[in-house]
Amino acid sequence: MRMLATARGTGRLVKSKIEVRSLQAYRMDADGRQQLALALTSSATLSTAATTLAPRRPSITSTSTSTSTPYNSSASARLSQLNNHITSTTASTLSPGASAISRAASRIYSTATTNKMSAQAEHPTVLIPGPIEFDDAVLQAMATPSESHVGMPFVNVFGDTLAQLRQLFITTSPDSQPLILSGSGTLGWDVVASNIIEPGDEVLVLHTGYFGDSFSDCLATYGAKPTQLGAAIGSRPSVEEIESALKGRKYKAVTITHTDTSTGVLSDPKEVAEVVRRVSPETLVVVDGVCSVGCEEIRFDEWGLDVVLTASQKAVGAPAGLSIMMLSGRAIEAYKSRKVPPGSYFASLKNWLPIMQNYEAKKPSYFATPSPQLVRALNTSLTQILSVPLSQRFAEHKAASRKIKDAVASFGLKQLASEEKFQANGMTAVWLPEGITPADILPHTAKEGVVFAGGLHREVATKYIRIGSMGVSVTKPELGHIDKAINALKTGLVAAGYTLP
Structure with a gap:
Protein backbone atom coordinates (compact mmCIF):
# COMPACT_ATOMS: atom_id res chain seq x y z
CA MET A 1 0.00 0.00 0.00
CA ARG A 2 1.13 3.58 -0.58
CA MET A 3 1.60 5.48 2.66
CA LEU A 4 2.42 9.01 3.81
CA ALA A 5 5.36 9.21 6.22
CA THR A 6 5.06 11.83 8.93
CA ALA A 7 8.09 13.68 10.32
CA ARG A 8 7.69 12.88 13.99
CA GLY A 9 9.55 15.91 15.34
CA THR A 10 7.86 18.57 13.20
CA GLY A 11 4.20 17.74 12.76
CA ARG A 12 4.52 18.27 9.00
CA LEU A 13 3.48 15.70 6.45
CA VAL A 14 5.94 14.60 3.80
CA LYS A 15 4.92 12.59 0.77
CA SER A 16 6.95 9.49 0.13
CA LYS A 17 7.22 7.62 -3.16
CA ILE A 18 8.34 4.46 -1.43
CA GLU A 19 5.99 1.48 -1.31
CA VAL A 20 5.64 0.55 2.35
CA ARG A 21 4.44 -2.98 2.97
CA SER A 22 4.96 -3.33 6.69
CA LEU A 23 5.38 -1.12 9.71
CA GLN A 24 7.09 -2.63 12.72
CA ALA A 25 6.42 -1.67 16.33
CA TYR A 26 8.44 0.65 18.52
CA ARG A 27 11.62 -0.79 19.92
CA MET A 28 14.28 0.40 22.33
CA ASP A 29 17.71 1.27 21.00
CA ALA A 30 21.03 0.89 22.81
CA ASP A 31 20.57 4.20 24.59
CA GLY A 32 17.19 3.22 25.97
CA ARG A 33 15.20 5.49 23.62
CA GLN A 34 12.16 4.52 21.64
CA GLN A 35 12.68 4.36 17.92
CA LEU A 36 10.38 3.57 15.10
CA ALA A 37 11.73 0.84 12.85
CA LEU A 38 10.36 0.82 9.36
CA ALA A 39 10.56 -2.20 7.12
CA LEU A 40 10.52 -0.74 3.66
CA THR A 41 10.18 -2.58 0.40
CA SER A 42 9.71 -1.11 -3.01
CA SER A 43 9.73 -2.01 -6.66
CA ALA A 44 12.61 0.43 -6.88
CA THR A 45 16.08 -0.49 -5.64
CA LEU A 46 16.58 0.58 -2.03
CA SER A 47 19.79 2.29 -1.05
CA THR A 48 21.21 2.47 2.47
CA ALA A 49 24.05 4.73 1.49
CA ALA A 50 24.81 7.14 4.38
CA THR A 51 24.92 6.16 7.97
CA THR A 52 26.00 8.41 10.77
CA LEU A 53 29.56 7.14 11.03
CA ALA A 54 30.27 6.27 7.42
CA PRO A 55 33.65 7.49 6.11
CA ARG A 56 33.07 10.94 4.70
CA ARG A 57 35.74 11.70 2.18
CA PRO A 58 39.34 11.30 1.07
CA SER A 59 42.14 13.35 2.55
CA ILE A 60 42.96 16.80 1.18
CA THR A 61 46.40 18.36 1.31
CA SER A 62 46.28 21.86 2.73
CA THR A 63 47.55 24.11 0.68
CA SER A 64 46.77 49.66 8.56
CA THR A 65 46.88 51.83 11.05
CA SER A 66 45.12 51.21 14.35
CA THR A 67 44.21 53.36 17.28
CA SER A 68 43.35 52.58 20.88
CA THR A 69 40.14 54.34 21.90
CA PRO A 70 37.81 54.08 24.88
CA TYR A 71 34.65 52.13 24.24
CA ASN A 72 31.81 54.47 23.23
CA SER A 73 29.80 52.55 20.61
CA SER A 74 26.05 52.97 20.35
CA ALA A 75 23.74 49.99 20.73
CA SER A 76 20.98 51.77 18.80
CA ALA A 77 23.30 52.33 15.85
CA ARG A 78 24.07 48.62 15.71
CA LEU A 79 20.38 47.76 15.90
CA SER A 80 19.91 49.87 12.79
CA GLN A 81 22.68 48.12 10.88
CA LEU A 82 21.44 44.73 12.02
CA ASN A 83 18.03 45.60 10.60
CA ASN A 84 19.72 46.30 7.27
CA HIS A 85 21.41 42.91 7.46
CA ILE A 86 18.13 41.15 8.21
CA THR A 87 16.18 42.81 5.42
CA SER A 88 18.98 42.05 2.97
CA THR A 89 19.21 38.40 3.83
CA THR A 90 15.47 37.87 3.72
CA ALA A 91 15.07 39.03 0.15
CA SER A 92 13.61 35.63 -0.56
CA THR A 93 11.44 33.49 1.67
CA LEU A 94 12.85 30.14 2.59
CA SER A 95 10.74 27.14 1.79
CA PRO A 96 9.57 25.06 4.75
CA GLY A 97 12.49 23.42 6.53
CA ALA A 98 13.43 19.85 6.07
CA SER A 99 11.27 17.37 7.95
CA ALA A 100 13.17 15.03 10.20
CA ILE A 101 12.14 11.39 10.41
CA SER A 102 13.06 8.83 13.00
CA ARG A 103 16.68 7.73 12.84
CA ALA A 104 16.06 4.09 12.04
CA ALA A 105 13.80 4.92 9.12
CA SER A 106 16.05 7.70 7.82
CA ARG A 107 18.92 5.37 7.06
CA ILE A 108 16.90 3.84 4.24
CA TYR A 109 16.80 5.91 1.08
CA SER A 110 15.00 5.20 -2.19
CA THR A 111 16.78 6.03 -5.40
CA ALA A 112 13.35 6.16 -6.98
CA THR A 113 12.42 9.25 -4.96
CA THR A 114 14.91 11.82 -6.30
CA ASN A 115 18.49 12.10 -7.40
CA LYS A 116 19.35 14.39 -4.46
CA MET A 117 22.38 13.67 -2.32
CA SER A 118 20.34 14.55 0.77
CA ALA A 119 17.13 13.17 2.23
CA GLN A 120 16.02 16.66 3.29
CA ALA A 121 13.05 18.43 1.77
CA GLU A 122 13.77 20.79 -1.09
CA HIS A 123 14.99 24.13 0.23
CA PRO A 124 17.30 26.98 -0.76
CA THR A 125 20.95 26.25 -0.02
CA VAL A 126 21.84 28.42 2.96
CA LEU A 127 25.39 29.69 2.52
CA ILE A 128 25.58 32.44 5.10
CA PRO A 129 28.07 32.63 7.98
CA GLY A 130 25.66 30.62 10.15
CA PRO A 131 23.31 28.91 10.60
CA VAL A 138 22.25 15.63 12.64
CA LEU A 139 18.69 16.60 11.81
CA GLN A 140 17.55 13.03 12.37
CA ALA A 141 19.02 13.17 15.88
CA MET A 142 16.67 16.07 16.57
CA ALA A 143 13.72 13.69 16.04
CA THR A 144 14.55 11.75 19.20
CA PRO A 145 11.42 11.17 21.31
CA SER A 146 11.05 13.00 24.59
CA GLU A 147 13.23 11.75 27.41
CA SER A 148 14.27 12.72 30.91
CA HIS A 149 17.17 15.16 31.07
CA VAL A 150 18.35 13.40 34.23
CA GLY A 151 17.80 9.86 32.93
CA MET A 152 20.94 7.83 32.33
CA PRO A 153 20.49 7.45 28.55
CA PHE A 154 20.67 11.24 28.14
CA VAL A 155 23.24 11.75 30.92
CA ASN A 156 25.58 9.32 29.13
CA VAL A 157 25.20 11.19 25.84
CA PHE A 158 25.72 14.58 27.50
CA GLY A 159 28.84 13.30 29.25
CA ASP A 160 30.22 11.91 26.00
CA THR A 161 29.51 15.21 24.24
CA LEU A 162 31.43 17.19 26.84
CA ALA A 163 34.35 14.80 26.40
CA GLN A 164 34.15 15.30 22.63
CA LEU A 165 34.54 19.04 23.14
CA ARG A 166 37.89 18.43 24.81
CA GLN A 167 39.02 16.77 21.58
CA LEU A 168 37.59 19.55 19.41
CA PHE A 169 39.35 22.28 21.40
CA ILE A 170 42.46 20.10 21.81
CA THR A 171 42.79 20.18 25.57
CA THR A 172 43.85 17.40 27.89
CA SER A 173 44.31 19.55 30.98
CA PRO A 174 42.34 18.20 33.97
CA ASP A 175 41.87 21.84 35.06
CA SER A 176 39.94 22.84 31.92
CA GLN A 177 36.16 22.52 31.80
CA PRO A 178 33.78 22.35 28.81
CA LEU A 179 30.28 23.82 29.11
CA ILE A 180 27.15 23.34 27.01
CA LEU A 181 24.37 25.78 27.88
CA SER A 182 20.98 26.38 26.29
CA GLY A 183 21.33 29.69 24.48
CA SER A 184 23.11 31.36 21.59
CA GLY A 185 26.79 32.14 21.27
CA THR A 186 26.08 35.54 22.77
CA LEU A 187 25.42 33.84 26.11
CA GLY A 188 29.14 33.06 26.19
CA TRP A 189 29.85 36.79 26.43
CA ASP A 190 27.56 37.03 29.44
CA VAL A 191 29.28 34.10 31.14
CA VAL A 192 32.65 35.82 30.70
CA ALA A 193 31.44 39.32 31.62
CA SER A 194 29.45 38.26 34.70
CA ASN A 195 31.80 35.60 36.11
CA ILE A 196 35.41 35.96 35.02
CA ILE A 197 35.43 39.74 34.71
CA GLU A 198 34.42 41.90 37.69
CA PRO A 199 32.97 45.41 37.80
CA GLY A 200 35.77 47.91 37.31
CA ASP A 201 38.10 45.46 35.56
CA GLU A 202 39.91 46.79 32.50
CA VAL A 203 39.50 44.66 29.36
CA LEU A 204 41.32 45.13 26.05
CA VAL A 205 38.99 44.30 23.16
CA LEU A 206 40.72 43.65 19.84
CA HIS A 207 38.30 45.10 17.34
CA THR A 208 37.91 43.65 13.82
CA GLY A 209 34.24 44.41 13.20
CA TYR A 210 30.71 44.45 14.57
CA PHE A 211 31.28 41.76 17.18
CA GLY A 212 34.07 43.65 18.91
CA ASP A 213 31.55 46.44 19.50
CA SER A 214 28.98 43.95 20.78
CA PHE A 215 31.35 42.17 23.16
CA SER A 216 32.34 45.60 24.51
CA ASP A 217 28.67 46.39 25.06
CA CYS A 218 28.25 43.19 27.04
CA LEU A 219 31.30 43.82 29.18
CA ALA A 220 30.18 47.36 29.96
CA THR A 221 26.72 46.09 30.90
CA TYR A 222 28.27 44.15 33.77
CA GLY A 223 30.42 47.08 34.91
CA ALA A 224 33.72 46.29 33.22
CA LYS A 225 35.79 48.96 31.48
CA PRO A 226 36.43 47.84 27.89
CA THR A 227 38.94 49.61 25.68
CA GLN A 228 38.85 48.80 21.99
CA LEU A 229 42.03 48.50 19.99
CA GLY A 230 40.79 49.21 16.49
CA ALA A 231 41.95 48.55 12.97
CA ALA A 232 40.94 49.67 9.50
CA ILE A 233 38.01 47.74 7.99
CA GLY A 234 39.41 44.47 6.66
CA SER A 235 42.44 44.49 8.92
CA ARG A 236 43.32 43.64 12.53
CA PRO A 237 45.48 45.19 15.26
CA SER A 238 49.17 44.44 14.84
CA VAL A 239 51.34 42.60 17.32
CA GLU A 240 53.22 45.84 18.02
CA GLU A 241 50.01 47.71 18.79
CA ILE A 242 48.80 44.96 21.10
CA GLU A 243 52.13 44.91 22.93
CA SER A 244 52.08 48.67 23.33
CA ALA A 245 48.54 48.60 24.72
CA LEU A 246 49.44 45.88 27.23
CA LYS A 247 52.45 47.84 28.42
CA GLY A 248 50.40 51.00 28.85
CA ARG A 249 47.70 49.62 31.15
CA HIS A 258 38.79 34.82 15.96
CA THR A 259 36.66 35.32 12.85
CA ASP A 260 34.53 38.43 12.86
CA THR A 261 31.34 37.39 11.11
CA SER A 262 30.71 40.94 9.95
CA THR A 263 33.95 41.33 7.99
CA GLY A 264 35.42 37.87 7.47
CA VAL A 265 38.62 39.06 9.17
CA LEU A 266 40.63 36.28 10.79
CA SER A 267 42.66 37.04 13.90
CA ASP A 268 45.56 34.97 15.22
CA PRO A 269 44.88 33.82 18.82
CA LYS A 270 48.19 31.98 18.99
CA GLU A 271 50.13 35.13 18.10
CA VAL A 272 48.13 37.27 20.52
CA ALA A 273 48.49 34.76 23.36
CA GLU A 274 52.25 34.71 22.87
CA VAL A 275 52.38 38.50 23.24
CA VAL A 276 50.17 38.41 26.33
CA ARG A 277 52.30 35.73 28.02
CA ARG A 278 55.45 37.71 27.31
CA VAL A 279 54.22 41.19 28.26
CA SER A 280 51.39 40.64 30.74
CA PRO A 281 51.26 36.96 31.74
CA GLU A 296 39.83 27.12 12.01
CA GLU A 297 42.66 25.60 14.03
CA ILE A 298 42.42 26.14 17.78
CA ARG A 299 44.82 24.52 20.26
CA PHE A 300 43.51 25.42 23.67
CA ASP A 301 46.32 24.07 25.86
CA GLU A 302 49.25 24.64 23.52
CA TRP A 303 48.36 28.27 22.81
CA ALA A 311 27.76 28.27 19.26
CA SER A 312 26.19 25.17 17.76
CA GLN A 313 24.90 26.54 14.45
CA LYS A 314 28.08 27.42 12.62
CA ALA A 315 31.05 25.18 11.79
CA VAL A 316 30.18 22.94 14.74
CA GLY A 317 27.31 21.84 12.50
CA ALA A 318 24.24 21.54 14.77
CA PRO A 319 21.03 23.59 14.91
CA ALA A 320 21.08 26.89 16.79
CA GLY A 321 20.33 26.87 20.48
CA LEU A 322 23.50 25.81 22.28
CA SER A 323 26.20 28.05 23.76
CA ILE A 324 29.48 26.11 23.97
CA MET A 325 32.56 27.06 25.99
CA MET A 326 35.91 25.81 27.16
CA LEU A 327 37.37 27.33 30.33
CA TYR A 335 35.83 33.29 38.87
CA LYS A 336 36.45 31.65 42.26
CA SER A 337 38.51 34.60 43.49
CA ARG A 338 35.85 37.22 42.69
CA LYS A 339 35.28 39.90 45.31
CA VAL A 340 31.54 40.07 44.58
CA PRO A 341 29.03 37.42 43.45
CA PRO A 342 28.43 36.94 39.71
CA GLY A 343 26.10 39.50 38.19
CA SER A 344 23.89 36.93 36.48
CA TYR A 345 21.80 34.05 37.76
CA PHE A 346 21.30 31.89 34.65
CA ALA A 347 24.85 32.55 33.43
CA SER A 348 26.45 32.02 36.83
CA LEU A 349 29.33 29.56 36.98
CA LYS A 350 28.36 28.96 40.58
CA ASN A 351 25.32 27.18 39.18
CA TRP A 352 26.81 25.64 36.05
CA LEU A 353 30.27 24.35 36.95
CA PRO A 354 29.08 21.55 39.25
CA ILE A 355 26.39 20.59 36.75
CA MET A 356 28.89 20.24 33.90
CA GLN A 357 31.36 18.37 36.07
CA ASN A 358 28.63 15.94 37.11
CA TYR A 359 27.38 15.40 33.57
CA GLU A 360 30.90 14.74 32.34
CA ALA A 361 31.28 12.19 35.15
CA LYS A 362 27.97 10.59 33.98
CA LYS A 363 26.13 11.67 37.13
CA PRO A 364 22.57 13.03 36.84
CA SER A 365 22.42 16.67 37.88
CA TYR A 366 20.10 19.62 37.53
CA PHE A 367 20.10 23.41 37.53
CA ALA A 368 18.16 24.39 34.41
CA THR A 369 16.69 22.08 31.79
CA PRO A 370 18.92 21.33 28.77
CA SER A 371 17.56 20.27 25.39
CA PRO A 372 18.10 16.52 24.93
CA GLN A 373 17.36 16.82 21.21
CA LEU A 374 19.90 19.59 20.62
CA VAL A 388 38.76 12.29 10.69
CA PRO A 389 41.86 14.20 11.83
CA LEU A 390 41.09 17.83 12.63
CA SER A 391 44.00 18.84 10.43
CA GLN A 392 42.15 17.32 7.48
CA ARG A 393 38.97 19.20 8.33
CA PHE A 394 40.84 22.51 8.54
CA ALA A 395 42.55 21.80 5.21
CA GLU A 396 39.21 21.08 3.56
CA HIS A 397 37.77 24.38 4.76
CA LYS A 398 40.83 26.25 3.55
CA ALA A 399 40.60 24.63 0.11
CA ALA A 400 36.88 25.38 -0.27
CA SER A 401 37.40 28.94 0.93
CA ARG A 402 40.24 29.40 -1.53
CA LYS A 403 38.01 28.23 -4.36
CA ILE A 404 35.39 30.85 -3.52
CA LYS A 405 37.96 33.59 -3.03
CA ASP A 406 39.67 32.79 -6.34
CA ALA A 407 36.28 32.98 -8.09
CA VAL A 408 35.59 36.34 -6.44
CA ALA A 409 38.92 37.64 -7.77
CA SER A 410 38.19 36.27 -11.24
CA PHE A 411 34.95 38.30 -11.23
CA GLY A 412 37.01 41.45 -10.65
CA LEU A 413 35.90 41.85 -7.03
CA LYS A 414 37.80 42.26 -3.77
CA GLN A 415 37.28 41.07 -0.20
CA LEU A 416 36.89 43.18 2.91
CA ALA A 417 39.80 41.24 4.43
CA SER A 418 42.62 43.10 2.73
CA GLU A 419 45.41 40.52 3.02
CA GLU A 420 45.37 36.74 2.68
CA LYS A 421 46.50 36.23 6.27
CA PHE A 422 43.47 38.24 7.41
CA GLN A 423 41.00 36.09 5.43
CA ALA A 424 38.87 33.55 7.28
CA ASN A 425 38.31 30.06 5.93
CA GLY A 426 34.69 29.74 7.02
CA MET A 427 33.34 32.75 5.17
CA THR A 428 34.12 35.38 2.55
CA ALA A 429 33.02 39.04 2.72
CA VAL A 430 32.86 40.48 -0.81
CA TRP A 431 32.88 44.14 -1.82
CA LEU A 432 30.17 44.69 -4.42
CA PRO A 433 30.78 46.68 -7.61
CA GLU A 434 30.26 50.40 -7.36
CA GLY A 435 26.57 51.26 -7.44
CA ILE A 436 25.34 47.76 -6.57
CA THR A 437 23.92 47.01 -3.12
CA PRO A 438 22.99 43.74 -1.41
CA ALA A 439 19.34 44.48 -2.20
CA ASP A 440 20.26 44.55 -5.91
CA ILE A 441 21.95 41.16 -5.98
CA ILE A 467 29.23 33.97 1.77
CA GLY A 468 29.52 31.12 4.24
CA SER A 469 31.59 28.00 3.61
CA MET A 470 31.38 25.73 6.62
CA GLY A 471 30.44 22.21 7.65
CA VAL A 472 28.83 19.77 5.23
CA SER A 473 28.88 22.35 2.44
CA VAL A 474 32.66 21.87 2.57
CA THR A 475 33.19 18.34 3.85
CA LYS A 476 30.65 16.78 1.47
CA PRO A 477 31.66 18.14 -1.93
CA GLU A 478 29.19 15.78 -3.59
CA LEU A 479 26.45 18.17 -2.42
CA GLY A 480 27.84 20.75 -4.86
CA HIS A 481 27.29 23.70 -2.54
CA ILE A 482 30.55 25.53 -3.25
CA ASP A 483 30.10 25.39 -7.04
CA LYS A 484 26.49 26.42 -6.59
CA ALA A 485 27.59 29.44 -4.56
CA ILE A 486 30.05 30.54 -7.22
CA ASN A 487 27.53 30.13 -10.03
CA ALA A 488 24.83 31.99 -8.09
CA LEU A 489 27.21 34.87 -7.37
CA LYS A 490 28.13 35.11 -11.03
CA THR A 491 24.51 35.01 -12.18
CA GLY A 492 23.46 37.53 -9.53
CA LEU A 493 26.17 39.99 -10.50
CA VAL A 494 25.17 39.90 -14.16
CA ALA A 495 21.47 40.21 -13.32
CA ALA A 496 22.26 43.23 -11.15
CA GLY A 497 23.89 44.94 -14.14
CA TYR A 498 27.55 44.15 -13.59
CA THR A 499 29.76 43.33 -16.55
CA LEU A 500 32.14 40.49 -15.76
CA PRO A 501 35.80 40.91 -16.82
Missing part, protein backbone atom coordinates in the same frame (compact mmCIF):
# COMPACT_ATOMS: atom_id res chain seq x y z
CA ILE A 132 24.81 26.56 8.07
CA GLU A 133 23.43 23.58 6.18
CA PHE A 134 23.11 20.47 8.35
CA ASP A 135 23.91 16.84 7.74
CA ASP A 136 20.90 14.51 7.50
CA ALA A 137 22.02 12.48 10.50
CA LYS A 250 46.89 46.67 33.36
CA TYR A 251 44.18 44.51 31.77
CA LYS A 252 42.26 41.67 33.39
CA ALA A 253 41.67 40.10 29.97
CA VAL A 254 42.21 40.50 26.25
CA THR A 255 39.34 39.47 23.97
CA ILE A 256 39.86 38.27 20.41
CA THR A 257 37.17 37.72 17.79
CA GLU A 282 48.54 37.46 34.36
CA THR A 283 46.12 38.77 31.69
CA LEU A 284 43.52 36.22 30.57
CA VAL A 285 43.08 35.42 26.85
CA VAL A 286 39.44 35.17 25.80
CA VAL A 287 38.56 34.03 22.27
CA ASP A 288 35.18 34.55 20.62
CA GLY A 289 35.23 31.53 18.33
CA VAL A 290 31.57 31.56 17.29
CA CYS A 291 32.48 31.70 13.58
CA SER A 292 35.74 29.77 13.82
CA VAL A 293 35.47 26.69 16.02
CA GLY A 294 35.19 23.70 13.73
CA CYS A 295 36.74 25.33 10.67
CA GLY A 304 47.63 29.09 26.44
CA LEU A 305 44.01 30.18 25.93
CA ASP A 306 41.74 30.79 28.92
CA VAL A 307 38.28 30.95 27.34
CA VAL A 308 37.00 29.94 23.93
CA LEU A 309 33.31 30.40 23.33
CA THR A 310 31.25 29.30 20.35
CA SER A 328 40.95 27.00 31.55
CA GLY A 329 41.93 26.42 35.16
CA ARG A 330 43.08 30.06 35.28
CA ALA A 331 39.68 31.28 34.12
CA ILE A 332 37.91 29.16 36.72
CA GLU A 333 40.26 30.45 39.40
CA ALA A 334 39.52 34.03 38.32
CA VAL A 375 22.55 17.83 22.69
CA ARG A 376 22.00 14.62 20.72
CA ALA A 377 22.30 16.58 17.48
CA LEU A 378 25.55 18.12 18.74
CA ASN A 379 26.82 14.69 19.73
CA THR A 380 26.09 13.38 16.23
CA SER A 381 27.85 16.33 14.58
CA LEU A 382 30.90 16.08 16.85
CA THR A 383 31.11 12.35 16.19
CA GLN A 384 31.29 13.11 12.47
CA ILE A 385 33.81 15.93 12.93
CA LEU A 386 36.09 13.78 15.05
CA SER A 387 35.87 10.79 12.71
CA LEU A 442 20.48 38.96 -3.22
CA PRO A 443 17.05 38.50 -4.85
CA HIS A 444 18.82 37.17 -7.96
CA THR A 445 21.04 34.76 -6.04
CA ALA A 446 17.92 33.60 -4.20
CA LYS A 447 16.30 32.75 -7.53
CA GLU A 448 19.29 30.50 -8.13
CA GLY A 449 18.40 28.66 -4.94
CA VAL A 450 21.20 30.14 -2.81
CA VAL A 451 20.93 32.33 0.28
CA PHE A 452 23.81 34.74 0.96
CA ALA A 453 23.99 37.35 3.72
CA GLY A 454 24.01 41.11 3.42
CA GLY A 455 26.57 43.37 5.02
CA LEU A 456 26.70 43.86 8.79
CA HIS A 457 29.50 46.34 9.52
CA ARG A 458 27.73 49.58 10.36
CA GLU A 459 29.99 51.79 8.23
CA VAL A 460 29.73 49.81 4.99
CA ALA A 461 26.74 47.48 5.37
CA THR A 462 25.21 48.43 2.00
CA LYS A 463 28.43 47.82 0.06
CA TYR A 464 29.13 44.12 0.49
CA ILE A 465 27.73 40.63 0.94
CA ARG A 466 28.90 37.58 2.90
